[in-house]
Amino acid sequence: xxxxxxxxxxxxxxxxxxxxxxxxxxxxxxxxxxxxxxxxxxxxxxxxxxxxxxxxxxxxxxxxxxxxxxxxxxxxxxxxxxxxxxxxxxxxxxxxxxxxxxxxxxxxxxxxxxxxxxxxxxxxxxxxxxxxxxxxxxxxxxxxxxxxxxxxxxxxxxxxxxxxxxxxxxxxxxxxxxxxxxxxxxxxxxxxxxxxxxxxxxxxxxxxxxxxxxxxxxxxxxxxxxxxxxxxxxxxxxxxxxxxxxxxxxxxxxxxxxxxxxxxxxxxxxxxxxxxxxxxxxxxxxxxxxxxxxxxxxxxxxxxxxxxxxxxxxxxxxxxxxxxxxxxxxxxxxxxxxxxxx
Numbered sequence: 322x323x324x325x326x327x328x329x330x331x332x333x334x335x336x337x338x339x340x341x342x343x344x345x346x347x348x349x350x351x352x353x354x355x356x357x358x359x360x361x362x363x364x365x366x367x368x369x370x371x372x373x374x375x376x377x378x379x380x381x382x383x384x385x386x387x388x389x390x391x392x393x394x395x396x397x398x399x400x401x402x403x404x405x406x407x408x409x410x411x412x413x414x415x416x417x418x419x420x421x422x423x424x425x426x427x428x429x430x431x432x433x434x435x436x437x438x439x440x441x442x443x444x445x446x447x448x449x450x451x452x453x454x455x456x457x458x459x460x461x462x463x464x465x466x467x468x469x470x471x472x473x474x475x476x477x478x479x480x481x482x483x484x485x486x487x488x489x490x491x492x493x494x495x496x497x498x499x500x501x502x503x504x505x506x507x508x509x510x511x512x513x514x515x516x517x518x519x520x521x522x523x524x525x526x527x528x529x530x531x532x533x534x535x536x537x538x539x540x541x542x543x544x545x546x547x548x549x550x551x552x553x554x555x556x557x558x559x560x561x562x563x564x565x566x567x568x569x570x571x572x573x574x575x576x577x578x579x580x581x582x583x584x585x586x587x588x589x590x591x592x593x594x595x596x597x598x599x600x601x602x603x604x605x606x607x608x609x610x611x612x613x614x615x616x617x618x619x620x621x622x623x624x625x626x627x628x629x630x631x632x633x634x635x636x637x638x639x640x641x642x643x644x645x646x647x648x649x650x651x652x653x654x655x656x657x658x659x660x661x662x663x
């Protein structure tokens with residue numbers, strides 16, 4: 322069976338008054354029905370704008386300049402805009418990062434959930450009301466009939482995020498795009514929201530693309546990870562592969578930056594430097610200025626995403642791919658230059 326969604330060599334540019342910002346540079350990914358994939362990286366790495374490009378929600382003047390989006394085996398990229406938008410929005414829904422701004426503050430949450438079944442699915446007002454109450458119950462909102470009449474400000478952050486998930490489900494999509502859906506929620510509520518999304522994936526065989534800057538969040542619900550840096554995917558693979566044996570220095574540095582409560586108290590480890598300016602992308606590997614393992618060739622060649630030998634579905638965009646196992650053997654015990662102590 323073909324994947325539910327295939328993205329090949331996606332490029333997104335944003336024209337600025339005196340330059341072009343290359344926000345997404347050749348991203349490729351796949352999602353199967355019933356599968357949850359994670360997209361992780363620092364702020365500004367291109368995660369959220371990739372999701373918006375998939376759904377046709379790019380802010381002006383951003384535009385897709387290259388690449389293809391294949392949905393159920395059909396390349397929708399070259400279709401007329403109206404037909405393309407309909408196919409994408411029929412198949413995909415998005416859960417936004419900030420539930421308070423995503424919801425209409427002067428409209429009851431139940432009416433917001435019922436709006437799509439009425440307008441897109443042609444349900445009567447009574448049927449749409451019943452569907453909204455059913456969806457609120459599915460996402461774990463207690464007393465859904467009473468909460469139907471609540472306004473967004475009357476609900477907690479976790480409840481509002483569940484309403485957003487219910488709205489996304491109301492269109493009966495096959496793929497959910499979740500853009501950092503647990504931001505600003507406490508750890509307990511985060512876990513509950515992630516469990517709701519994962520339970521819906523299992524029960525309805527939904528595809529899920531979960532964007533986050535938090536590796537712990539991704540590792541809880543996803544089977545595969547795409548690591549983005551400077552608008553590119555620089556490593557991809559299964560959760561087990563990336564968490565146990567990262568093959569790119571950036572991925573390894575991200576893992577080292579995660580606090581470990583089982584270790585003695587120590588200073589947090591950070592990645593030195595800043596991500597590159599995407600209006601003037603440097604030659605060679607974008608991570609080279611921040612990487613202690615840089616060699617002269619790294620500043621000349623931008624390595625493509627290449628399959629890791631003997632590791633199915635694991636790929637890395639590092640010039641040291643063939644010798645990565647050598648530095649990984651000693652890296653976990655301390656790389657003072659690769660991850661700088663603050």
